[in-house]
Amino acid sequence: MGGVSLEKLITQKRQMQGINELEEQLQIEERLIYARRTTRVTKGGKRFSFSALVIVGDKRGFVSAGLGKAREVPIAIAKAIEDGKKRLIKVPIENGTVPHDVIGSFGPTSVKLIPARRGTGIVAGGAAKPIFELAGYTDVLTKLQGSTNPNNVVRAVFDALLKLRSLSQVAKERSIDPQELRTRYNLYARNIQIP
16 A cells, blocks of 8 residues: 555545535445454453444445444444445446456455456455445455455455546546447456356
């Protein structure tokens, strides 16, 4: 990831996409990844608090993750949902899959996203699968390497999603007709082998 934080990249992406105005119109769904208890031992006894990691999305290209901490589980989950709604990003979807191969990393975790043929399904485990489901992807292949800590996995997947470019963006950058690029992509997508 270099020296730039993931939060800064998400903020830049949101400004480029102009998402702030759309948030009220979206029908957001949420999925809890975990709710964990942490204990702090003090002179007077133990103090318990809870942290929750939640994925939010509308299954039409908007997705985010939120983290919340509180003394009670429902409040932690509510805070996580609000945190997620503040950081929604739009991801490109081509025929139900990612437009191209991409590798995202965060700390000791790296995730490779690979386009898949229709009917493959979402081949992802742990904390990564709900991200793709709530983003609206139907067919994606992933390979996870390194740490399987849910926080690291979620951040690595979002790092990869932030690197994705749609076919129209690529066509504009390369000065190619978008229809010709789509034809090339369809040929490439048909030749993808399912492991």
